[in-house]
Amino acid sequence: MREKIKVMAVFGTRPEAIKMAPVILEMQKCKEIMPVIAVTAQHRDMLDQVLHLFSIEPDYDLNIMAKGQTLFDITQRAMSGLDDVMTREKPDLVLVHGDTTTTFAGALTAYYHETAVGHVEAGLRTYNKYSPFPEEMNRKLTGALADLHFAPTATSYENLLNENVPKKDIFITGNTVIDALHRTVREDYQFDTPLLEGIDYLHKRVILVTTHRRENLGEPMRHVYEALRQIVSEYSDVEVIFPVHKNPKVRKVVSEELGNLPRVHLIDPLDYEPFANLMHRAYLILTDSGGIQEEAPSLGKPVLVLRDTTERPEAIKAGTVKLIGTQKQRVIDEVKYLLDDRSEYMRMANTCNPYGDGLAARRIIDAILYRYEFSDVRPQPFTIDK
Ligand code: UD1
Ligand code: UDP
Numbered sequence: 001m002r003e004k005i006k007v008m009a010v011f012g013t014r015p016e017a018i019k020m021a022p023v024i025l026e027m028q029k030c031k032e033i034m035p036v037i038a039v040t041a042q043h044r045d046m047l048d049q050v051l052h053l054f055s056i057e058p059d060y061d062l063n064i065m066a067k068g069q070t071l072f073d074i075t076q077r078a079m080s081g082l083d084d085v086m087t088r089e090k091p092d093l094v095l096v097h098g099d100t101t102t103t104f105a106g107a108l109t110a111y112y113h114e115t116a117v118g119h120v121e122a123g124l125r126t127y128n129k130y131s132p133f134p135e136e137m138n139r140k141l142t143g144a145l146a147d148l149h150f151a152p153t154a155t156s157y158e159n160l161l162n163e164n165v166p167k168k169d170i171f172i173t174g175n176t177v178i179d180a181l182h183r184t185v186r187e188d189y190q191f192d193t194p195l196l197e198g199i200d201y202l203h204k205r206v207i208l209v210t211t212h213r214r215e216n217l218g219e220p221m222r223h224v225y226e227a228l229r230q231i232v233s234e235y236s237d238v239e240v241i242f243p244v245h246k247n248p249k250v251r252k253v254v255s256e257e258l259g260n261l262p263r264v265h266l267i268d269p270l271d272y273e274p275f276a277n278l279m280h281r282a283y284l285i286l287t288d289s290g291g292i293q294e295e296a297p298s299l300g301k302p303v304l305v306l307r308d309t310t311e312r313p314e315a316i317k318a319g320t321v322k323l324i325g326t327q328k329q330r331v332i333d334e335v336k337y338l339l340d341d342r343s344e345y346m347r348m349a350n351t352c353n354p355y356g357d358g359l360a361a362r363r364i365i366d367a368i369l370y371r372y373e374f375s376d377v378r379p380q381p382f383t384i385d386k
Pocket of ligand 1: 013014015042043044045046047065066067068069071099100101102134135212213214246247248
């Protein structure tokens with residue numbers, strides 16, 4: 001048996017960083033693991049916000065982000081940079097997270113190096129290859145390349161079994177985003193901006209909005225923003241807080257439709273700490289984000305998802321998340337329903353934890369130690385009842 005294994009974490013965007021951070025912090029405490037951190041920086045500013053919050057210093061930073069980058073740009077630049085890094089470091093295991101293009105490029109590069117791949121947040125599926133695009137294919141292809149699959153829930157575990165992934169290679173861990181959330185949300189949190197600290201969260205109803213999905217760019221997003229204009233004009237106690245994604249294609253339509261409207265606050269992406277605490281204070285959340293669908297149920301916040309499909313059915317089953325698409329009238333109707341009907345609001349505002357219990361990173365490290373024979377105890381799976 002070896003004394004240590006070298007585990008390289010590869011990531012590049014904001015959500016991967018938030019969800020990898022607990023795994024990295026846990027690896028850094030583990031004497032059997034020598035961690036190496038390689039970021040592609042597919043996102044620059046939004047990645048750095050997270051690295052800073054969790055005090056993570058990458059060993060390698062490929063700095064690939066370019067304005068208007070295409071999927072081809074990201075894939076090529078990430079693979080060529082990661083090839084050099086893996087040639088130099090020769091890791092025993094490469095950990096990737098989720099479903100971004102960095103994820104897939106990281107897994108494919110590791111495979112070309114004949115290096116084992118561990119996939120964190122494995123097994124999520126919509127079974128529609130263009131929705132979400134390109135994430136459904138990124139995670140499927142990564143799954144095909146992976147040797148260790150860290151499925152967050154029993155549903156994702158079943159998906160992998162149905163694709164003939166050997167049972168012994170799958171560990172149900174919970175989602176590491178809940179670990180990150182537990183570290184971050186506090187009842188006594190104070191915002192450091194006058195806007196967020198100045199809002200009367202008891203008497204105003206804050207609708208927190210985020211949009212970024214590639215398949216929603218352009219007209220679908222425009223319809224959502226038109227719906228928001230109407231809502232704000234009808235409800236004087238509603239304040240919209242919208243941290244606008246850095247993608248210029250998102251920012252353009254947002255400012256055209258929602259710029260200079262009273263009670264609509266367009267702000268830059270927030271650091272994770274204020275954002276998570278803002279979710280905690282919000283009345284309801286409107287989003288096309290994957291991660292927010294997982295976090296909000298833990299905080300008891302209703303989420304209306306601006307998409308036609310989701311790979312995260314657990315909170316929909318639990319009743320705290322609803323899939324509503326992007327048609328203007330549907331968005332108006334669903335938001336008004338939650339603003340007008342207290343009992344429907346209370347029904348959705350139920351706190352539930354289908355995605356994790358805050359111990360996912362520990363289970364992932366335990367699974368790695370088990371696989372590499374540092375331990376003979378297979379970690380217990382995460383279950384919703386825990
Ligand atoms: C990417 C991921 C998506 C993930 C999302 C999380 C892919 C193909 N897409 O989508 O799966 O859900 O991140 O947010 O992997 N930009 C900046 N600064 C930043 C970040 C982005 O200026 O810190 C701008 C750049 O102009 C960049 C553009 O946003 O070209 C789009 O970024 P990109 O990573 O290509 O796509 P996202 O929509 O962010
Ligand atoms: N988030 C953040 N600041 C913001 C908006 C979102 O820190 O202004 C966090 C959010 O809490 C979640 C993650 O970013 O953990 C989700 O990222 P995103 O929506 O960009 O990507 P997705 O999850 O859809 O891949």
